[in-house]
Amino acid sequence: MQVQNETKPYDSINVTPMLDLAYVLLVVFILMTTASVQGLSVSMPKPSNKPTTEKHELKVVQVMPGGSVLLNGVPVSLQQLESELAQAKARDPKMSVAIKGDAQAQYAQVVTIIDLCNKLEVPMGLVTSRIGT
Numbered sequence: 451m452q453v454q455n456e457t458k459p460y461d462s463i464n465v466t467p468m469l470d471l472a473y474v475l476l477v478v479f480i481l482m483t484t485a486s487v488q489g490l491s492v493s494m495p496k497p498s499n500k501p502t503t504e505k506h507e508l509k510v511v512q513v514m515p516g517g518s519v520l521l522n523g524v525p526v527s528l529q530q531l532e533s534e535l536a537q538a539k540a541r542d543p544k545m546s547v548a549i550k551g552d553a554q555a556q557y558a559q560v561v562t563i564i565d566l567c568n569k570l571e572v573p574m575g576l577v578t579s580r581i582g583t
Contacts, residue, residue, distance in 0.1 A: 507538055507545040510577075511563055515554035519563070528562065535570050550577035 511531065512520040521531055538545050547567050551560040560576075567574040
């Protein structure tokens with residue numbers, strides 16, 4: 451085994467260890483920055499102890515598995531539904547619609563009802579659990 455005794459200057463510098471250190475510091479910086487972000491701030495409405503005395507009309511539209519539409523339990527066509535909702539909105543501008551699609555119903559029919567409510571500018575909500583439970 452031969453040992454090199456010469457002390458000559460290096461022609462180049464190996465920057466690989468410096469780059470490794472820079473990448474590690476970059477990763478640590480990214481992790482610490484994202485950990486310090488708290489998320490979005492949402493301003494929620496504050497509950498009131500005073501009960502509301504306003505009563506507004508609520509229409510329940512059900513889409514059945516065969517594609518038929520029920521308005522408060524009565525079968526109607528889309529034209530009849532549109533005229534009924536328009537009349538109800540004329541009586542009570544703050545009326546709203548609850549849309550309940552059966553699990554076996556086609557989603558396109560539910561979207562048609564949503565589009566109809568948007569066209570009439572009627573507030574609506576989708577029922578996600580059984581009505582009355």
